[in-house]
Every structure is written in structure tokens, then in C-alpha cells.
Amino acid sequence: MVHFVGAGSGAADLITLRGDRLLRAADVVIWAGSLVNPELLDACRPDCEVHDSATMTLEEVVAVMERAHAAGREVVRLHTGDPSVYGAIQEQMDALAARGIPFDVTPGVSSFCGAAAALRQELTLPGVSQTVMLTRLEGRTPMPAGEDMRSLAAHGSTMVIFLSAGMLERLQEELLAAGRSPEEPVAIVYKATWPDEEVIRCRVGTLAETGAAHGIRSTALVVVGRVLEGSYDRSRLYDPGFSTGFRRAHDGA
Incomplete structure (x- = not known):
């Protein structure tokens, strides 16, 4: 399995619990070294194989994933922020799908x-x-x-x-x-x-x-x-005069 994981916006502790668990269990990590906080790699096992995608092409990244999959190894593709926004992951996912390699996506803090x-x-x-x-x-x-x-x-x-x-x-x-x-x-x-x-x-x-x-x-x-x-209207969500499915309107007194 290849896991696309959002590393979060910068601070190492803003990765999700799921992302951290996948990172700790990974046999191979391909990380966006020019953007992701390197402190996150401290979670990797000592025997984890780590690749910096900043120096790699799409074809080289996919080749690493393909070799790891063939060897039965778990891969984490660690992207900055949330990978759905300017993450260039669609081309990677499509390449994996064409090769029959399973993958999933763990969102991150953009x-x-x-x-x-x-x-x-x-x-x-x-x-x-x-x-x-x-x-x-x-x-x-x-x-x-x-x-x-x-x-x-x-x-x-x-x-x-x-x-x-x-x-x-x-x-x-x-x-x-x-x-x-x-x-x-x-x-x-x-x-x-x-x-x-x-x-x-x-x-x-x-x-x-x-x-x-x-x-x-x-x-x-x-x-x-x-x-x-700095100026705005009060939200109706918590207005005492506004009914919701959980609260009836009242005069606020």
C-alpha cells in the first residue's frame, strides 16, 4: 500500500494522528524535502528507507513506489500541507492505479x-x-x-x-x-x-x-x-433569536 499523507502546514505536531501512525510504521518514506518540516522524519524507524522528492522526477518517485510494492513494503508519500491543494498527487495516483498498486490519502492541515x-x-x-x-x-x-x-x-x-x-x-x-x-x-x-x-x-x-x-x-x-x-455582523448560529435543530429561539433574557 502507498499512503499519501499530508504533513500539515509546518509545525511537526500538526500532522494528524493517522498520518503520524502511518509514518511510524512505514518501510519507505518519500518526502517533499523542500517544503516539509524535517522534524517529522524523527518519527521514522531507524531502518526506514527515506527519499527526498525535491531532487526526483515523477517517474523516479513512481519507480520507488513500484519497487517497494513489489517487495511487500509500506510506503508513505509525505506531502506538505494537505496534498489535495497544489500537491501534484493526481498524476502519482493515476500512475499507481495504472499499475494496479493500491493507495489511500490521509488529509492534512493546509x-x-x-x-x-x-x-x-x-x-x-x-x-x-x-x-x-x-x-x-x-x-x-x-x-x-x-x-x-x-x-x-x-x-x-x-x-x-x-x-x-x-x-x-x-x-x-x-x-x-x-x-x-x-x-x-x-x-x-x-x-x-x-x-x-x-x-x-x-x-x-x-x-x-x-x-x-x-x-x-x-x-x-x-x-x-x-x-x-475587523467589522462584521453577528453570526445567526448562536443568536438567541435564531432557532436551530438543537435550540429554540428565545428573547435572550
Whole structure:
């Protein structure tokens, strides 16, 4: 069996209990060494075979999995955050399926969740935004039609922007061109939940300047949205005048 495991957003203790159990039992671990906290490897058995996928191609990764499966060994493919978001796991799973190799997926804490925790911020606030967009600025990987930054930003919802920390000047231009106000709040979260985590707050109009001043070039998420302003409507969920399937409305007295 090959187990795709989300390592979490950075802190070693943010891996799930299931992910930790699989990691401790693995005969072979293929980990994303450029992104995953190396402390997680401390859980591996002394005889565990470890491969760093940062230096490997898809074909090389699949070949390791195939050999391990043929030898009856358990494999953990350790990805950063949650592997369903920019994890490039679909091509790996499809390759395994084509070879008849069984696999499963253990979700992890995505870096966007880690960023929200670092900000101490809810990303969906009543009366402000009920939609969160997880996206990226076009780089070497092109964006599909209709998913360019300008089109998505025009919706005005909360945005968590991945893989764009090295292109903040262009990101700022696209946000402004989409109609986002220069005064709309922005947070740059560098290495969310890692020991050297840093939270930098600014405005859309000063995004590029702020990022440059702090030397931000990679390993950071950009959160854009009015949820960062602080004002919002009270949730109906815990409003005494709002009935639910578990509680009848009353006057709150």
C-alpha cells in the first residue's frame, strides 16, 4: 500500500494522528524535502528507507513506489500541507492505479488554515464574505481560461493566494486592475506555523513595497479581503433569536 499523507502546514505536531501512525510504521518514506518540516522524519524507524522528492522526477518517485510494492513494503508519500491543494498527487495516483498498486490519502492541515490561525482570523464573516478563493498568480504553470487573477479578484471575496510571493508587484497590479481598493487590507504570512513564522499586514496598494521591505520571495501566502478589517455582523448560529435543530429561539433574557 502507498499512503499519501499530508504533513500539515509546518509545525511537526500538526500532522494528524493517522498520518503520524502511518509514518511510524512505514518501510519507505518519500518526502517533499523542500517544503516539509524535517522534524517529522524523527518519527521514522531507524531502518526506514527515506527519499527526498525535491531532487526526483515523477517517474523516479513512481519507480520507488513500484519497487517497494513489489517487495511487500509500506510506503508513505509525505506531502506538505494537505496534498489535495497544489500537491501534484493526481498524476502519482493515476500512475499507481495504472499499475494496479493500491493507495489511500490521509488529509492534512493546509497552509491556508495555518495562515488563518497565525492571523487569528476567520476567513468567512457574516455580512463581509462567505466565499474563500484558493488560487495562485500565473507563473510557469498557466492558469485555465477564466481563472486569471484579475477575473477571480473581481468577485471581491476573501482570497488566499499561493505560490505568488515572488511576484508581489504583478499581484498588486492585478488586484488593483480587478477593482480591489488600494486600501483593502492584506496579510502576508511567511512560513505559517513554523518556528520562524512571520505575519506582515499592509494594504493592496502597498503590497509589493511591503513584501520587498521584508525580503519576502517564497514560502508565504497572501491573504486579501475585507475580513481583515475587523467589522462584521453577528453570526445567526448562536443568536438567541435564531432557532436551530438543537435550540429554540428565545428573547435572550
